[in-house]
Amino acid sequence: MRCNTPYESLVDYQDCKLEQVAADEIRTHLGSCADCARMVADLGRLVPDLRGALAMPGPSQRAIEYARMLPRRLMEESRPSIGVRIASLMRDSRTRLGAAGARGEAPRAVQLLYEADSYLLHVWQERSSGQNWSIIGEALVREGGEPALVDAVLLTGSDGISQAALFTDDQFRLQGVANGAYRLQVSLPDADITVPYLLIGASD
Amino acid sequence: MPNPRPSDAKLIEACLSGDNRAWDALISRYQRFIYSLAHRLGCSDADSDDVFQVASLRLYQHLEGVRNQESIAAWLATLVRNEVYRLHRRRSVVPMSDLGLEESEAAGSLVGSREAAVTPEQAALASERQQMLLDALGELKSPCRELLSRLYHEDSPGYAMVAAELGLPMGSIGPMRARCLKRLEKKLRDSGY
Numbered sequence A: 001m002r003c004n005t006p007y008e009s010l011v012d013y014q015d016c017k018l019e020q021v022a023a024d025e026i027r028t029h030l031g032s033c034a035d036c037a038r039m040v041a042d043l044g045r046l047v048p049d050l051r052g053a054l055a056m057p058g059p060s061q062r063a064i065e066y067a068r069m070l071p072r073r074l075m076e077e078s079r080p081s082i083g084v085r086i087a088s089l090m091r092d093s094r095t096r097l098g099a100a101g102a103r104g105e106a107p108r109a110v111q112l113l114y115e116a117d118s119y120l121l122h123v124w125q126e127r128s129s130g131q132n133w134s135i136i137g138e139a140l141v142r143e144g145g146e147p148a149l150v151d152a153v154l155l156t157g158s159d160g161i162s163q164a165a166l167f168t169d170d171q172f173r174l175q176g177v178a179n180g181a182y183r184l185q186v187s188l189p190d191a192d193i194t195v196p197y198l199l200i201g202a203s204d
Numbered sequence B: 001m002p003n004p005r006p007s008d009a010k011l012i013e014a015c016l017s018g019d020n021r022a023w024d025a026l027i028s029r030y031q032r033f034i035y036s037l038a039h040r041l042g043c044s045d046a047d048s049d050d051v052f053q054v055a056s057l058r059l060y061q062h063l064e065g066v067r068n069q070e071s072i073a074a075w076l077a078t079l080v081r082n083e084v085y086r087l088h089r090r091r092s093v094v095p096m097s098d099l100g101l102e103e104s105e106a107a108g109s110l111v112g113s114r115e116a117a118v119t120p121e122q123a124a125l126a127s128e129r130q131q132m133l134l135d136a137l138g139e140l141k142s143p144c145r146e147l148l149s150r151l152y153h154e155d156s157p158g159y160a161m162v163a164a165e166l167g168l169p170m171g172s173i174g175p176m177r178a179r180c181l182k183r184l185e186k187k188l189r190d191s192g193y
């Protein structure tokens, strides 16, 4: 036997929207109609779930904006003209004969010259105190030798800790750098130059 | 006639072909899922924001692989749990055991957890169920989608305002709500909710 109770009445009953008399009628009916009782029970789960889902908190507008802009930003970063160039070493004063005084004695200053595409990169190391070095560098446009505008310089040790360089005019400086192997990243407006293995201090 | 609500697979396909609007749609589909799961796992508002940003970056980077996943939600849930774990470990606030990455008695004692006695599995499951519900709601046609969203939202302005907003006669809201709930229930049953 099919029941004629409209679903709307069950919804209103479940939502406590019925007048007393109508609500009592439904309640009595539920005692004898398994179908309606099941539908009210289902609604009793669905409606709170729906309220819960609609109340789910969401990220801030700023975070959403960040997420939406990702494709555009990543596209810009991978623009072909911004490719990362690996610098190749042209000159290292430590390996030049007679440049570093007596054999076995660590030099007090080291000069390095790298090339990467249309740029030259000069890096000086000067011992400041004990095992610590000051690094001074500059990027030059290979053609003409004019200083290139450097945006940022990052020196990263083998422990993953990075130090950002300070700038004086066209030169960048890093202070208190300990002996060891580093990665140097130089950001120019149209290129990122990386020196993957920069040895500070002794040459061996 | 175009499907009003493209599937995840369709959206990802479109994202991969460079369609930024598809990416927007994908983000808006999953933003609350990602954020609220991080929240459930004990993150503050600001940390949940961070987790959401990292998760969206990872999603974008892995679209190719995610395309073949049966459920983006499950994939994202794992990602979010890992990110929350990483965040907590960096801060050393929550012991590893509390994030359910080790069996322990500590399950349910997430720092700042908004729901009592919640394990990470339960949190992910609850978020996935809510996402299923939002998905089913999103698949309903107009005006059901808007009607239910407005009526059952915590800040619902009530029948009269909703009727006015949606340009529907006041008297039609009650019966329509019942029909829409029935459709929603059927969709959920079909999707194994």
Ligand SMILES: [Zn+2]
Pocket (backbone or CB within 6 Å): A003, A004, A005, A029, A033, A034, A035, A036, A037
């Ligand atoms: Zn009945």
